[in-house]
Structures are given as structure tokens and as C-alpha cells.
Amino acid sequence: xxxxxxxxxxxxxxxxxxxxxxxxxxxxxxxxxxxxxxxxxxxxxxxxxxxxxxxxxxxxxxxxxxxxxxxxxxxxxxxxxxxxxxxxxxxxxxxxxxxxxxxxxxxxxxxxxxxxxxxxxxxxxxxxxxxxxxxxxxxxxxxxxxxxxxxxxxxxxxxxxxxxxxxxxxxxxxxxxxxxxxxxxxxxxxxxxxxxxxxxxxxxxxxxxxxxxxxxxxxxxxxxxxxxxxxxxxxxxxxxxxxxxxxxxxxxxxxxxxxxxxxxxxxxxxxxxxxxxxxxxxxxxxxxxxxxxxxxxxxxxxxxxxxxxxxxxxxxxxxxxxxxxxxxxxxxxxxxxxxxxxxxxxxxxxxxxxxxxxxxxxxxxxxxxxxxxxxxxxxxxxxxxxxxxxxxxxxxxxxxxxxxxxxxxxxxxxxxxxxxxxxxxxxxxxxxxxxxxxxxxxxxxxxxxxxxxxxxxxxxx
Amino acid sequence: xxxxxxxxxxxxxxxxxxxxxxxxxxxxxxxxxxxxxxxxxxxxxxxxxxxxxxxxxxxxxxxxxxxxxxxxxxxxxxxxxxxxxxxxxxxxxxxxxxxxxxxxxxxxxxxxxxxxxxxxxxxxxxxxxxxxxxxxxxxxxxxxxxxxxxxxxxxxxxxxxxxxxxxxxxxxxxxxxxxxxxxxxxxxxxxxxxxxxxxxxxxxxxxxxxxxxxxxxxxxxxxxxxxxxxxxxxxxxxxxxxxxxxxxxxxxxxxxxxxxxxxxxxxxxxxxxxxxxxxxxxxxxxxxxxxxxxxxxxxxxxxxxxxxxxxxxxxxxxxxxxxxxxxxxxxxxxxxxxxxxxxxxxxxxxxxxxxxxxxxxxxxxxxxxxxxxxxxxxxxxxxxxxxxxxxxxxxxxxxxxxxxxxxxxxxxxxx
Numbered sequence: 092x093x094x095x096x097x098x099x100x101x102x103x104x105x106x107x108x109x110x111x112x113x114x115x116x117x118x119x120x121x122x123x124x125x126x127x128x129x130x131x132x133x134x135x136x137x138x139x140x141x142x143x144x145x146x147x148x149x150x151x152x153x154x155x156x157x158x159x160x161x162x163x164x165x166x167x168x169x170x171x172x173x174x175x176x177x178x179x180x181x182x183x184x185x186x187x188x189x190x191x192x193x194x195x196x197x198x199x200x201x202x203x204x205x206x207x208x209x210x211x212x213x214x215x216x217x218x219x220x221x222x223x224x225x226x227x228x229x230x231x232x233x234x235x236x237x238x239x240x241x242x243x244x245x246x247x248x249x250x251x252x253x254x255x256x257x258x259x260x261x262x263x264x265x266x267x268x269x270x271x272x273x274x275x276x277x278x279x280x281x282x283x284x285x286x287x288x289x290x291x292x293x294x295x296x297x298x299x300x301x302x303x304x305x306x307x308x309x310x311x312x313x314x315x316x317x318x319x320x321x322x323x324x325x326x327x328x329x330x331x332x333x334x335x336x337x338x339x340x341x342x343x344x345x346x347x348x349x350x351x352x353x354x355x356x357x358x359x360x361x362x363x364x365x366x367x368x369x370x371x372x373x374x375x376x377x378x379x380x381x382x383x384x385x386x387x388x389x390x391x392x393x394x395x396x397x398x399x400x401x402x403x404x405x406x407x408x409x410x411x412x413x414x415x416x417x418x419x420x421x422x423x424x425x426x427x428x429x430x431x432x433x434x435x436x437x438x439x440x441x442x443x444x445x446x447x448x449x450x451x452x453x454x455x456x457x458x459x460x461x462x463x464x465x466x467x468x469x470x471x472x473x474x475x476x477x478x479x480x481x482x483x484x485x486x487x488x489x490x491x492x493x494x495x496x497x498x499x500x501x502x503x504x505x506x507x508x509x510x511x512x513x514x515x516x517x518x519x520x521x522x523x524x525x526x527x528x529x530x531x532x533x534x535x536x537x538x539x540x541x542x543x544x545x546x547x548x549x550x551x552x
Numbered sequence: 553x554x555x556x557x558x559x560x561x562x563x564x565x566x567x568x569x570x571x572x573x574x575x576x577x578x579x580x581x582x583x584x585x586x587x588x589x590x591x592x593x594x595x596x597x598x599x600x601x602x603x604x605x606x607x608x609x610x611x612x613x614x615x616x617x618x619x620x621x622x623x624x625x626x627x628x629x630x631x632x633x634x635x636x637x638x639x640x641x642x643x644x645x646x647x648x649x650x651x652x653x654x655x656x657x658x659x660x661x662x663x664x665x666x667x668x669x670x671x672x673x674x675x676x677x678x679x680x681x682x683x684x685x686x687x688x689x690x691x692x693x694x695x696x697x698x699x700x701x702x703x704x705x706x707x708x709x710x711x712x713x714x715x716x717x718x719x720x721x722x723x724x725x726x727x728x729x730x731x732x733x734x735x736x737x738x739x740x741x742x743x744x745x746x747x748x749x750x751x752x753x754x755x756x757x758x759x760x761x762x763x764x765x766x767x768x769x770x771x772x773x774x775x776x777x778x779x780x781x782x783x784x785x786x787x788x789x790x791x792x793x794x795x796x797x798x799x800x801x802x803x804x805x806x807x808x809x810x811x812x813x814x815x816x817x818x819x820x821x822x823x824x825x826x827x828x829x830x831x832x833x834x835x836x837x838x839x840x841x842x843x844x845x846x847x848x849x850x851x852x853x854x855x856x857x858x859x860x861x862x863x864x865x866x867x868x869x870x871x872x873x874x875x876x877x878x879x880x881x882x883x884x885x886x887x888x889x890x891x892x893x894x895x896x897x898x899x900x901x902x903x904x905x906x907x908x909x910x911x912x913x914x915x916x917x918x919x920x921x922x923x924x925x926x927x928x929x930x931x932x933x934x935x936x937x938x939x940x941x942x943x944x945x946x947x948x949x950x951x952x953x954x955x956x957x958x959x960x961x962x963x964x965x966x967x
Contacts, residue, residue: 095912156813253863260777263769264787267837270830271790274801277808340585347582362957363590369953370596371891373920374942377927378596381603381935416589444571446578467796474798476894481927501800505897508807526804530797537796 097151097227105144108235112139112242119244130249138248141255142238146230154223162190162215169211175204278530281523288517289316294524300487300503302518304510311517318525320487324497328408328483329472332493336412337468341419342461346449348420349427368417376481379410384482391494402484405493411478415468422467426460426544427453463540470536474529476501500525600939600946607940610728610741611699612691613665613717617652617673619684624648626681636678637671645677646670649692657722660713664698666741693741694723696933705932731940735906736922740933743926745941747908751821751901751916752890754909758825759832759889764882766829767836768871771878774837775844776866795834802831803898811899819900822912827895832885839881843874876963883956887949893920919945 116132128135163186166172175182185205192205193212242248286294288311297317306312344364348357384406391399430453438448454461484496485506507522514520627639649670653662669692676690677683694702701710702723717723734744770791778784806827810817817823847870855865896902901921909916917925919941926938 159816249861253861256863256867257777260769260773263766264773264778264784266766266830267770267787267791267794267834270794270805270833273809274797274805277805278801281808340589343582343585344589347579347586351579351582360586360590363593364586366950366953367589367593369887369891369949370593371893371920371945371949373891373893373924373927374596374600374946377923377938377942378599380927382599413589413592444575446575447571449578470796471798474800476798476800477924480894481924501798501894504800504804505894508804508898509902523804523808526801530801533796533798534793537793541792 094151094155097224098148101144101147101151101227101231104147104231104235105140108143108239109136109140112136112239115239115242116248119242123244126244129245129247130252134248134252135242135246137252139235139238139242141252142234143231146234147227150223150227150230154226158219158223161219162212165215165219166208166211169208169215171207171211175208274530278523278527281520282527285517285520285524288520289313294318294521295528298489300498302507302521304507304516304518306518316517316521318500318521318528320489321498321500321503321525322528323489324404324483324487325473325499325501327491327493327497328404328479328499329411329475330469332405332408333412333415333472334465334469336409337415337419337472338465340412341416341468342423342454344416345420345423345427346454349424350445350449350453364417364420367414370414372414372475372477373481375410375414376477376479379406379478379482383410387494396494399494400484400496402482402496403494404483404497407479407483407497408493410482411472411475414475414478415472418468418471419464422464423457423461426457426464429460430456459543459546463543466536466540466543470533470540473499474501474533476505480505500529504529597946600942602939603936604939604941604943606703607936607938607943608728608731609725610731611694611702611723611725613653613657613661613694614689614722614724615649615653615665615669615692616656616687616689617649618687619648620686622648624677624684626677626684633675633678637674640674640677641670645674649673649690653692657717661717661722664695664710664713666693666695666739668739668742669693691726696739696741696931698723699725699741700932703932731937732944735908736904736917736925737906740929740931740937743934743937745919745922745944747905748917748919748922748941749944750908751824751905752918752920754821754912754916755824755828755896755918756886756890758822758912759828760882760886762826762829763832763836763885763889767833767882767885768840768878770833771837771840771844772866772871775841776870777862791834791837794830795838799831799892800894800898802827803895805830806895806899817913819903819905819915819917820913821909821916821918823899824896824901824916824918825912827899828889828892831892831895832889835885835888836878836882839884840874840878843877843881844870846877847873876959880956880960883952883959887952887956890952891920891945891949893924896921897924919948 113132113136116128116130116135119126119128120132166186166189167175175185185202185208188202189205189208189212192209193216290313293313294316296319297314298319299314299317300320301315303312303315348361348364352360380402384401384403387403387406387409388399388401391403434452434456435448438452439445443451479499479502483499483502485498485502486496487503488495488497490497504522504525507518507525510518624640624643624645626636630636630639650662650665653665672692673690697707697710698714701707701714702718702725704711714723731744732749733746734742735747737743770787774784774787774791778787806823810823810826814820814823851869851873852865855869856862860868896918901917902925903915903917904925905915905917923938923941923945926934926941929938
């Protein structure tokens with residue numbers, strides 16, 4: 092049975108239990124009109140339904156996790172499996188083929204030797220699915236019966252249901268911690284494996300990046316794993332070029348919107364800016380590769396730069412800067428709006444013009460917030476992937492020339508993980524090490540920015 | 553010198569003029585900045601629309617086929633379209649079509665009919681077997697080279713042929729309704745986005761089903777029940793940080809964790825949806841907390857005073873009032889997930905998938921990844937198709953954002 096059918100079955104059982112238990116609670120009242128139920132009949136329903144659903148879903152989850160292994164063991168115990176090659180890729184691919192044919196995912200098998208395994212697979216899958224279904228039904232009925240028998244007029248079903256609700260609330264909020272932990276553990280785990288092959292010093296300070304996914308994994312050449320050009324490319328595109336575009340445009344937009352624009356204009360211009368933030372990055376990447384990069388190249392050629400590349404750091408950085416504008420402007424908008432009106436009024440009353448007030452009073456007062464916004468924008472820009480994948484190029488370059496092709500951390504993560512390399516190869520693992528560095532850097536930037544914002548907010552309250 | 557008008561010296565006047573000029577310049581610079589941003593947006597949208605209009609069209613040749621002279625028949629009692637198509641293929645329908653085309657249009661033109669074109673004839677016959685009785689004209693797609701020649705680029709030697717066919721009214725470009733109904737293919741004349749769209753829809757269903765309940769419950773817990781201690785601080789910090797972690801890192805997590813747990817499900821919407829759910833959940837939590845915070849305490853106190861339990865207060869009173877705000881945040885989070893590409897590349901959703909996924913565990917691709925894959929193709933035909941797919945994606949996003957803005961305006965309450 093497919094997982095979705097199992098889910099539907101469990102839900103159906105839960106619904107039945109809910110209806111039955113509610114009817115039971117009503118029957119208490121009908122049997123003795125004077126009785127006062129300790130909880131509304133609906134809560135009795137929920138109580139029993141939970142006792143049916145939770146065990147059933149637990150069984151389904153556990154069974155789905157262990158069943159493939161059990162099926163495999165049972166197939167390997169079959170006499171037909173004796174002819175399998177002992178280890179390695181061929182054995183795995185034959186098993187996978189036979190499994191796909193048995194479940195109907197593939198019409199047949201390529202390897203004739205795998206044909207004998209289809210029948211054992213089909214039999215084992217059928218057998219274990221039947222066992223799983225039976226276990227699910229037993230768990231559901233046992234839980235439901237136990238709960239149903241506890242229903243009495245004075246049974247406090249509500250407090251129990253509410254306790255379950257509180258457990259669900261706590262579990263839901265733990266997901267965030269688990270996700271953070273999951274990210275951290277999976278990155279650290281693979282990074283440590285990578286650093287077992289290439290030393291962190293070579294990785295962080297080497298200047299030559301040319302991993303060879305085809306090289307043998309045992310003979311790693313650490314000098315090919317110097318990530319410094321990637322860090323430079325990331326900073327140059329995300330933190331320098333993009334910010335040269337985004338900071339002035341974003342800041343001036345925010346100033347105009349908060350200080351000069353009439354409410355009517357503001358109502359139209361602000362959402363228009365926000366659309367820029369909602370455009371998917373793959374669209375920006377396509378725009379950068381198709382329109383902006385050729386434009387940059389042509390302009391550079393007409394200015395006499397002979398070797399201008401069609402994939403340049405400048406094109407990627409410009410488009411990334413455009414993408415970041417609404418981000419900078421909304422942060423600046425917030426922090427300028429947080430400056431007390433009295434400071435502004437005081438400056439204007441002294442005879443300063445509006446722009447003098449903005450430049451000498453509002454912006455300095457809002458500076459911590461603006462700086463925090465810029466840091467968040469930088470962290471977003473250096474984590475941005477699609478634009479650089481589509482427009483920045485693949486050549487690891489330690490150069491300050493914006494017209495050259497450059498590569499970034501995110502580009503290399505994509506390149507290393509969508510290649511052909513196996514999961515034990517240093518080239519593949521280097522993607523996780525790069526991801527770990529990226530994660531730490533963005534985390535630090537965000538953390539500092541949040542602290543700055545927090546401290547700054549308190550100053551005026 | 554005027555002794556009473558102490559301030560209005562010529563130097564002062566000059567200075568004032570300069571200051572006012574600076575003021576005007578500053579104001580214009582602000583206006584310029586915002587207009588520049590809007591202009592780039594308009595330029596981007598215009599480029600995509602301009603390029604993409606062609607992507608919704610395709611060139612078709614009018615091929616008359618006279619079935620009366622050939623012995624083709626639909627097997628009796630078969631109603632499955634695929635079976636009929638296969639049966640007709642076995643009876644040589646492809647040759648019949650190309651022979652008819654050769655007689656009506658000449659050898660050169662017949663060679664430029666898309667190799668898969670006969671399928672359209674077969675499907676038409678499957679829908680209406682009575683077509684086999686007489687002579688009918690079918691509009692069949694052409695090869696990419698002839699379509700390019702019709703547009704005026706590509707092979708120069710094909711252009712006279714395209715011109716003459718067009719003059720005779722046998723070759724025309726028309727709206728390609730199949731673009732929304734087909735899936736990925738190797739020939740730009742044959743591609744469609746339905747497969748990617750369906751993959752996107754399935755992925756979004758998984759994302760919503762996971763992120764929405766978890767996000768809302770977590771927001772309720774943090775805002776309504778959580779004690780202030782180290783644990784809840786840790787939860788808060790991790791939610792805020794997750795909201796700012798680069799999306800590609802979530803892809804790495806999905807790759808290491810989910811694909812480690814379910815190795816068979818590479819590029820399945822289920823895995824993609826789970827990965828995107830982890831990314832969307834913090835957005836929903838943050839929006840949800842703001843919406844819950846905006847519900848005034850008097851509502852809680854009133855319910856509490858009538859004897860409601862803390863859980864009843866929240867689920868019967870606070871949550872319904874906060875729901876519009878939570879929904880707005882959810883839609884915005886989902887819109888972001890819909891446009892996300894990088895994490896899905898990590899979990900293998902970049903494969904060539906020519907059939908729309910049948911379920912949550914089938915290999916699939918999604919709209920943004922499809923755009924990325926097509927953007928790598930150098931064919932001019934793919935440029936148009938890519939822009940057309942971008943138009944569809946942007947329409948979806950605008951629609952979602954529109955709904956979010958509508959919800960916000962409609963349910964915005966002043967307590």
C-alpha cells in the first residue's frame with residue numbers, strides 16, 4: 092500500500108473514532124438527562140480519535156522506515172539471490188532494477204540476471220506490506236478501544252486533549268531548533284570528512300581552485316582546493332559591486348519615500364519597489380545572462396576593453412544590486428521612521444533645509460539601523476545563488492577587474508553537487524565545506540545586525 | 553548696507569540660493585533613485601514579455617491526409633488513447649502522414665514536419681475515429697529549423713521554402729495551446745510547461761501541508777504560552793536565524809538529511825516540499841507571531857473571564873482573529889518558495905523529466921528549475937520558451953502577492 096493510502100486509512104479510522112466517541116458521550120446525557128458531563132462530547136471524540144491516529148501514524152512511520160531493509164534481507168535470503176555478484180555497483184544496480192520492476196516503477200529490467208529477483212521482490216514487498224497494514228490496524232484498534240472504554244460522564248476528556256495540544260505546540264516550536272541542528276550537524280559532519288583529506292589551511296588560504304571530480308579520491312591534490320578565489324569572488328560580487336548599486340539607490344529611495352513623497356505616490360511606489368524583491372532569483376539570473384551581460388560586454392568593447400568576457404562579475408553584481416534595493420530601502424525606511432519626530436522638527440525650526448536635516452540629523456541618528464540593514468543585505472547577496480550561477484561564470488579568478496569572469500562560493504556548491512562525482516570524493520565534500528563557511532559568515536552577519544538593531548531600538552524608547 | 557535687515561546680505565542670498573539648489577538636487581536624486589529602480593523593473597518585465605510572446609506560439613503546417621485510400625482502423629473495443637496511438641503507429645500512420653505531406657507540400661516541406669507530429673493525428677483519431685472515413689486537414693508542428701527560418705533566422709537555405717509555404721497559407725504561426733499542456737522535450741517546438749507546473753503544484757502542497765501547521769503552532773506556543781527562559785530564547789534565535797540562512801544551505805540539508813533517509817526519492821516533490829517547508833516555516837512563524845501579537849489582550853481576558861481554558865482562549869478566539877494576518881504571511885512565504893531554485897537543484901530536481909509526475913514520489917521538476925534548465929539551451933526557440941515560462945511564473949507570483957495584499961487590506965483591523 093502506498094504511503095498516501097495508509098494516511099487516508101488512518102484518517103478514516105480517526106474520523107470513525109471521533110464520531111463513535113462523540114455519539115457515546117451524547118448517549119451518557121440521553122441516558123440520564125440530569126448528568127453533567129465533565130467535558131463537551133466533542134472533546135471525548137477528539138480524545139479517542141487521537142488515541143487511534145497517533146499509534147496508527149507512528150506504526151506507519153516506523154514501518155515505512157524499516158520495511159525496505161526487511162524486504163532486502165528477505166530477498167537476499169532467497170535462493171535466487173545466490174547468483175548475485177558479491178559487492179559493488181553491479182549488485183546494487185541489479186537490486187534496484189529488480190525492485191523498480193517489482194513495484195511497477197519500471198516496465199522491465201535491463202540486466203537479464205536481475206529478472207529472477209523480480210518475483211522474490213514482489214512476494215517480499217507484498218508480505219511485508221500486509222504485515223505493516225495489520226500492525227497499523229492492531230495499533231489503531233488497541234489505542235481506540237483502550238480510550239473508548241475510559242469514556243465516562245465524569246471523564247475529563249478536555250484536559251487530556253489540551254495536554255496533547257500543548258505537546259503538539261512544543262514539538263512544533265522545536266522544529267526550528269532541530270532544523271538548525273540538522274543544518275549544523277550535516278555540514279560539520281561532511282566538512283570534517285573533507286578536512287580529513289584536505290587540510291583547512293590549504294582550503295582557506297590556498298589561491299588555486301581547480302577540483303578534479305575525476306581524480307582518484309585516495310590521491311587528493313590539496314593544492315587544487317584553495318578556496319580564496321571563491322571567497323574573493325563572493326565578496327567582490329555580493330559585498331562590493333552589488334552594494335555600490337544597492338546602498339545609494341536603496342537609501343535614496345527610502346529617503347524620498349519617507350520624507351518627500353506624498354502619501355498617494357508612496358502608496359504606488361512602495362509596492363512597486365517590493366515587486367523587485369518578489370521576482371524569483373532565477374528570473375534575475377536569466378535577465379542577467381541574457382540582457383545585462385551582453386550589454387556590459389558590448390559597452391566594455393566599445394570603450395576599448397578587448398577581452399571583455401560575456402560572463403562578468405559586473406553583470407552579476409549589477410543585477411544582484413537591483414535585487415537587493417528593496418531590502419536596503421525597507422530597512423532604511425524603518426530606521427528613519429524610528430527617529431523621533433522632535434529631532435526632525437528641531438532641525439527644521441533652526442532653519443535647516445529638509446536635505447540638511449536628513450543628511451545631518453536623520454541619517455546619523457538612523458545609522459545603526461541602516462548599517463544593520465546593509466549587513467543583512469550583504470548576507471543575502473553572498474548567499475544568492477542563481478544569479479551568479481547564470482551570469483558570473485565558472486573561472487576562479489583572484490582579480491579586481493569587474494569585467495572578468497569570476498566564481499563564487501554558491502556557484503561552486505552547485506557545480507560540485509550537480510556533477511558526476513561520488514559522495515566520498517573530496518570534490519563533492521568540498522561543497523559542504525564551502526556551505527559551512529557560507530553558513531557561518533551569514534550567521535555572523537545576521538547575528539551582529541540583529542544585535543545592532545536591538546540596541547539601537549532601545550536608545551529612543 | 554541695511555542695518556535692520558541684518559540677514560539679507562548678498563553673500564547670504566547667494567548661500568541661500570545654493571542651499572535651495574542643493575535641496576532640489578537632493579530631492580531629484582531621491583526621485584531618480586526610485587524611478588531608476590522602477591524603470592529596471594519595467595525593463596525586466598518588458599524584455600520578458602517581448603521575448604515570451606513568441607514562446608506562446610508555434611509554427612504549424614497544414615497537412616491534408618486522405619484516409620479513404622489507406623487501410624487504417626482503430627481496434628474495436630479499445631478506448632485508451634495511448635493504446636489507440638500505439639495501434640495506429642503499428643499500422644504505419646507515421647508513414648501515411650509523411651507520404652500525404654510529401655504529395656501535398658513537396659518533399660522538402662514534408663521533411664520539416666516535426667518527427668512527433670503524427671502523434672497529433674493519432675490523438676485526433678483516437679478522440680474521433682470517424683475521421684478515418686475521409687480527407688482531413690491537420691495542423692502539424694514543424695521542426696525547429698523551419699520555425700527558425702519562418703522567424704527569419706537560422707538556416708538561410710530554408711528561408712525561401714518557409715516564405716513560399718507561408719505565401720500559400722500552408723505554414724502559419726498560431727497560439728500554441730499545447731504549451732501549457734505538454735512537458736519537457738528536446739525540441740523547442742515540442743516543449744511545454746505542464747510537467748513543471750504540476751511538479752510545482754505538488755511540491756507546494758507538501759510545503760504548505762508541513763510548514764503551515766508547524767509554523768502556526770510554533771507561533772502560538774511562542775506568543776501565548778512559552779515561559780521566558782533559555783529554551784524559548786534558543787527557539788527564538790534559531791527561528792530568526794533560519795529566516796536569514798541562504799536558501800542553498802537548506803538544499804545542502806535536504807541533500808544530506810532527506811536523501812540520506814529516502815535514497816530512492818531523488819527529485820521527488822515530497823523531498824523538495826520538505827526542504828522548502830523548512831525554509832518557509834520561519835517566515836510563517838514570524839508573520840504569525842506579529843498577527844497574534846496584534847490581537848488585543850481584552851479578547852483573551854474576556855474569554856478567560858467566561859471560563860474558557862487557555863487552549864480554548866487561543867483556539868476559539870485568538871487564532872480566528874489572527875488568521876488573516878497569518879494567511880498573508882503564509883502566502884508571501886509560499887510565493888518565495890514557489891520561485892526558489894537553488895535548494896531544489898541540490899536535491900536533484902534538475903533532471904530531464906518528460907512526463908508529468910503522477911504522485912508525490914515520482915521524479916519531477918518545478919517551474920523555476922525548468923526555466924533554469926531551458927536557459928542553458930542555446931537554441932533561439934528555447935529563449936522564447938524560457939521567457940514564456942517566466943511569464944507564467946511571474947503571473948502566478950503576482951496573483952499570490954495580489955491575494956496577500958487583498959487579504960491584508962480587507963481584514964486589517966484597528967482595535
